Amino acid sequence: MPLLEMKDVYLHFGGIMALNGVSFGVRKGEIFAIIGPNGAGKTSIFNCISGLYHPDRGKIIFKKKEINKLSPHRRAQLGLARSFQNIELFKGMTVIDNLMLGRHIHMRTDLITGGIFFGKARREEVRHREVVEEIIDFLEIQNIRKKPVGTLAYGLQKRVELGRALALDPNVLLLDEPMAGMNAEETEDMARFILDINEERDVTIVLIEHDMGVVMDISDRICALDFGVKISEGRPDEIQSDPKVISAYLGGEEVV
């Protein structure tokens, strides 16, 4: 039984079929990659899973529950976290505050206890600050923790966004092109973080990525998408040698 499953999902924008009957299942504990040329519908899948888009048809199942009707914040509470292709951080806030927002669902402080900020509320703040600092250490961003994220370099912002998603303590982490626009060294760091998160923190990962080297290296299984249709699914070696995948990429990127 997969942990996260899409069952025959359709989604259109005007005349474009962004998703045309997509089905796949992500097993607990794996790194599952979604690949495909630009406009294939990869981000649309994430948006359907996190509740920003509503499929015309089909089911999204998470932890054995159909979550189609749940609002995005309820899905986050259930254990889904994500990063965005175009970084969606709170630019004016510090790194710490961005990560503390990742802890929102685990905290209880409300308008009354927060306004008093004494006793319980303060203890809660300290406790979650410790969790956040642990993530900051893990991602090696100690020196920028009090900087407004808008002032940070692109690669660092990607890392902070990963940290914010991680702060939710999710069961499934959806990463939308976490390596895009990064140099070789940053890409390698990011790949290492993803592997660590997967192994040590026991987080199931769904990864959208154009860097085929990384995808083939770190994923357990891959799903290839073209024009909203799943054209292949399997282990990296199977995908690499699948003629349908190769032809989808012809004229685009090479599959290595």
Place this chain on the structure above:
Amino acid sequence: MQQCGIFHETYTEDMAIFQTPFSRFWMGLFFVFLAIFPFISKPINAVLGTNTLYLANLIGIYIIGAHGLNLLTGFTGQISLGHGAFMGVGAYASAILTMKLGIPFLIALPLAGLITAMVGMVFGIPSLRLKGLYLAIATMAAQFIIEYAMRNWTTLTGGSAGMSVRPPSFFGFYIDSDRSYYYLIYVFVILATIYTKNIIRSRPGRAFVAIRDRYLAAEVIGVNVWLYRILSFGISSFMVGIAGGLWAHYVLVISDEHFVIWLSVQYLAMIIIGGMGHVMGGIYGAIFMVLLPELLRIPEHYLTVINPNAFAIFHSLRDGVFGLIIILFLIFEPDGLAARWHTIKNYWKLWPFSY
């Protein structure tokens, strides 16, 4: 001077509001000044030719309301053109509770705040769908509906004849002088300021700011955006309702013409000038709004000595000058006084190596 490097050993220290002994010292000094101001205001009044204690009280009342609007508009990013009317709801609620139902002031005032919060949340419902200009229009509609009710629900509000209110009394204290009222108001000002600051540095405040900056991302990380939008209207209206209640028991006669759209616009101007999204913004803005007309009165006074007609001329110019100054502010200090203060502080912090 503030230190450049601040090191903390615990997260509690790191979260403290006043981070250095230096800022704690100045804060202490400022509180001493606040405490003794009513006793030194007489000579100041004589020099300036105006009742500074009355002005201080007005400032205090507006600070409480401005904090409220700042939470809604500055921090949550939801504009309101109804806060003038919401202040009226608080004023009338407290007046009716004390005068008609005989409820003691100390209970009536928070109740008035709660009633205003309810009203604010109801009129905040459009915010679930509307943003920016559209929300401005929707809240302006709230303003006019409430104005209409204040004017025409005569059995409750006394209509345009207004309603007289008694000064507060509790535990044998009778708060009927500028001086005693000053202390009453400033207790609330301090509470409201600490409250605002605490909200902003804890979970709900972060959620507010997240909604303002990127509501989709806020939703995806688990913030119940609808709930917090309405809560923001609630807490904001609560505070402006308290301000209204304090105002009612201070001026002693309230009528609908106090709470017109102009007051809503003034509240907005306060937080824009003071600094939206800065806790100090509400304070600077309220001070500015109350003192600017007073400062404009000074040249009027001297010109009249030279030419008796000058008064009439300048008086009609005053509103224009008032507007002009606000426009200049928006052009040259779009981030408000609080942001300017930050820049200056950071400059001195690193002086002489600031560039």
